[in-house]
Amino acid sequence: MPPTPPRALGLAADIARIPALFLLLATCSRADAGTTPVVGLPCEDCEVPLIGMPAQPPAVARLAPEEEPGERLRLTGRVTDAQGRPRPGVIVYAHQTNQRGVYPGEKSDADPGTRRHGRLRAWATTDADGNYTFLSIRPGSYPGTRMPQHIHLYVIESDCALYYIDDVLFRDDPRLTPAAARKADQGRGGSGIVMPERVADGWRARRDIVLGRHIPDYPGCAP
8 A cells, every 4th residue: 555645734633544544545446436537646535525526516616604713715726737728627626624723524424534524625616717716714723733724625627537736825824834835835736835815804815726737647638
């Protein structure tokens, strides 16, 4: 079994999950995965983005409900191919902690992966110009750690490739030290480090995505 991948800054807090992770990696090819193969292996929780995915996710998706406590965040981005051309119809999956740094789970959910990802999870499909948006809150750092705030992202190019990309990290987070930023910035899908901007109702930030960038075995999905 290959080692757990270097997800941006999240590994130390996830060590206790390794036995369950090995089980999930072994089941990535199960029926849930449909006809979209996982690339960029090893891929943590790689089948979870397909569990519960809507048939037609919107371009503007609510990642955290309006009543969720925390500072509001509007995360937007543009998805392009390696030549810089916008790519419509690509699905971006996100999940994150709440403002206390906890993945608020649905204990009644039978799938251990979705319990780990929690209820703050959503899918957005890029529009005709390659744009996507998540309406959420600023996530909290894992309790009792120096882990920076982050949002996990996966890309789903239907029937072609599913892979994780660099987490969204916030340049103004004091926990994101220069050393931590260097370690986190693997360039998967482009840089995930964003500079949030204060707006009237909270924050906004932009995380652009380049399909297949620094993703091992990326097949070059056609539009």
